[in-house]
Amino acid sequence: MGYFSEGMSKALALLLNMDDATFSAIQATLSSTSCALLVAATLGLPLGFLLGYTTFPGKKFLRLLSDTLLAFPTVLIGLIVYVFITYRGPLGQFGLLFTLPGMVIGQSILALPIVISWTAQAVENLDRRCRETLLTLGASPSQLALHTIREIRYDLGMVCVTAFGRVVTEVGVAMMLGGNIRYSTRTMTTAISLETSKGEFAQGIALGLVLLLIAFLVNFLLAWFSDTRDEHEHSF
Amino acid sequence: MNILFEAHDLRKCYGSITALHLPSFVMEKGETVVLTGRNGSGKSTLLRLLAFLEKPTSGVLRYAGSQTEPRREITLLLQEPYLMKASVFWNVTLGLRLRGVDRKLAHNGYMESMLAVGFTDPESMASRGPGELSGGEKQRIALASRLILSPSVLLLDEPTSNVDAASEKAILNAVRSLRPRGVSVVCATHDRDVPAALEAREIGIVSEPV
Numbered sequence: 063m064g065y066f067s068e069g070m071s072k073a074l075a076l077l078l079n080m081d082d083a084t085f086s087a088i089q090a091t092l093s094s095t096s097c098a099l100l101v102a103a104t105l106g107l108p109l110g111f112l113l114g115y116t117t118f119p120g121k122k123f124l125r126l127l128s129d130t131l132l133a134f135p136t137v138l139i140g141l142i143v144y145v146f147i148t149y150r151g152p153l154g155q156f157g158l159l160f161t162l163p164g165m166v167i168g169q170s171i172l173a174l175p176i177v178i179s180w181t182a183q184a185v186e187n188l189d190r191r192c193r194e195t196l197l198t199l200g201a202s203p204s205q206l207a208l209h210t211i212r213e214i215r216y217d218l219g220m221v222c223v224t225a226f227g228r229v230v231t232e233v234g235v236a237m238m239l240g241g242n243i244r245y246s247t248r249t250m251t252t253a254i255s256l257e258t259s260k261g262e263f264a265q266g267i268a269l270g271l272v273l274l275l276i277a278f279l280v281n282f283l284l285a286w287f288s289d290t291r292d293e294h295e296h297s298f
Numbered sequence: 299m300n301i302l303f304e305a306h307d308l309r310k311c312y313g314s315i316t317a318l319h320l321p322s323f324v325m326e327k328g329e330t331v332v333l334t335g336r337n338g339s340g341k342s343t344l345l346r347l348l349a350f351l352e353k354p355t356s357g358v359l360r361y362a363g364s365q366t367e368p369r370r371e372i373t374l375l376l377q378e379p380y381l382m383k384a385s386v387f388w389n390v391t392l393g394l395r396l397r398g399v400d401r402k403l404a405h406n407g408y409m410e411s412m413l414a415v416g417f418t419d420p421e422s423m424a425s426r427g428p429g430e431l432s433g434g435e436k437q438r439i440a441l442a443s444r445l446i447l448s449p450s451v452l453l454l455d456e457p458t459s460n461v462d463a464a465s466e467k468a469i470l471n472a473v474r475s476l477r478p479r480g481v482s483v484v485c486a487t488h489d490r491d492v493p494a495a496l497e498a499r500e501i502g503i504v505s506e507p508v
Contacts (some may be wrong), residue, residue: 191380194351199443200370201395209392213383 069263076268083244083253084268094162094240095230098169102177103222105170110181110221111211125182131175136168140238143168147202147239160241165249168235171224180224184217185210219287227280231273300327301363302451302482303348308357310343318343320357320503325484326363328475333486333495335503341486342377344503349374370397377455379440380430384437387424393447403421409447414475416441416468433468434465441469445476452476454485470495482483494505 074165076084145151147158147167158164169294196206211218233251240247242256249270257266305323309316318340325331333341346352347359349372361368369400373393381389390411391404399407412420428436437457444452454473458466472495473483485492493500 105472189380191376191378192382194374194376195380195382196396198349198372198374198376199396200373200447201396205396209382216383 065263067212067275069267072264073268073271077271078266081265081268083248084265086245087248087253087269088249088272090162090240090247091230091236091251094165094169094236094247094249095226097162097166098173098229099222099226101166101170102173102225103252106174106177106225107181107218107221110178111185111207113184114182115207116212125179128175128179128182129173132179134172134175136172136232136234136240139171140235141167143151143171143235144238159239161248162240165236165247168239169229169232171244172232172235176225177221180221181218184214184221186211187217188214216287216290220284223280223283223287227277227284230276230280301325302327302329302361303345303484304358304360304363307343308312308347308356308359309355310347310352311355318347318503320344323501325482328477328480328482328485330473330496331485331502332498332500333484333494333501334488334493337488339465339503342455345455345484345486346372348372348451349453360416364473368445368450371449372451372453373449374457375441375452376481377459379436379438381428381431381439383428385424385430386426389439390443390446394445397447407441407446407462412439414445415442415472416465417442427492434461434463437461438465438468438472441472445472449481451482451484454483454487456487457485458487458489 104135110128113121118200143164146158147153147156147164149157149159158167188210192210193206196209201209230244231251231256236242236247236249237252237255240249240252242252244246249255250273255261257269267272301321301324303325305320308318308320308323310318317338320340323344332434333344335341345350345400347354350361350368351374356397361372362477382392384392387408390408391399394404394407408424409420412423415424421504423435423439431439437460441454457473461469470492473485477497483496483498485496485498492498494499
């Protein structure tokens with residue numbers, strides 16, 4: 063276990079000394095993940111709301127499809143996007159392969175079903191008396207939709223935090239579409255994978271500690287959203 | 299006769315189940331009517347139809363001689379009221395804000411309606427959340443959120459069930475005070491004392507099995 067304790071002490075030194083490679087990986091992770099979440103939330107929250115709120119032919123199929131995509135393997139997403147953005151692919155001219163924007167595309171696709179499905183679920187789980195109450199208070203259709211969104215605001219916060227947690231910890235998309243290029247597209251997870259395979263534990267442990275800290279913050283936020291929502295529960 | 303609601307051969311079915319079959323129902327403007335009947339007789343269903351929350355499966359329902367929906371004239375207090383995830387003030391004034399009323403006027407309405415349902419210090423209640431309220435307080439706050447709208451018709455579904463004696467008294471007082479103002483009230487209840495307390499016409503609902 064000597065190499066582990068040695069790795070741990072080196073890891074702490076890397077973090078305290080603000081090691082360039084380590085902080086580059088942290089920065090790449092946070093920037094790509096944040097962008098992916100922004101894209102997924104911008105598209106997914108309205109789509110998920112419509113899926114849960116409205117009734118239309120084919121809704122059950124779309125719901126099933128969205129739920130199925132929750133289990134989409136990250137390497138498969140990586141493969142599909144790779145085919146599109148590789149230099150010979152239909153989007154090859156944009157030079158997205160092995161860049162952060164290329165990773166963002168894949169990570170957005172990973173996060174999108176989570177945001178859509180969970181948002182739809184939040185709308186469907188909302189007490190039906192909420193809708194009736196708003197109608198009996200004279201809400202117009204647009205007011206009804208807006209106040210429904212307001213009622214599930216904590217659930218939507220949980221949806222975004224969950225999607226962030228999923229994307230920040232994935233390896234497949236970042237590795238295949240980012241290419242694990244040092245000081246560019248190397249993320250925390252791909253760096254841990256690489257350093258471990260080289261037998262260099264220090265940077266892996268340092269990044270693992272940061273990843274754990276992020277996981278803790280994500281869970282802290284989830285707990286906060288959950289508690290805040292529960293505080294407002296008011297069924298008889 | 300100044301007819302408010304008029305229904306003929308009104309039927310509401312959910313799948314193969316007939317929840318309500320009412321051969322005839324007539325109610326005048328300004329009248330207070332209490333609907334009585336066994337569980338499952340269709341009292342709540344009738345209230346939902348009168349509130350235009352649902353459409354009848356068959357039959358005719360007219361409001362003031364018209365079959366068009368009178369938006370914002372009728373309001374319904376559900377048997378188990380739902381309070382939004384917000385403060386008491388926000389909940390009580392929600393209907394006014396949906397109508398674009400400004401905060402100052404909404405505050406005046408808040409004070410009046412909360413006093414009407416028996417809260418002696420509405421200001422102290424304003425910032426409380428639904429989780430900090432008892433069942434009776436929630437029921438009275440939900441009623442206040444309807445009274446603040448000055449509705450033409452107030453529909454009440456079991457307003458005094460699941461509440462303490464003090465809340466029951468406050469609710470009945472508030473509803474009784476609407477009669478001089480010409481508000482029409484339809485109240486579904488199991489409580490045998492309610493018709494007398496509201497000095498109301500009693501209508502027994504007996505849905506005929508089909």
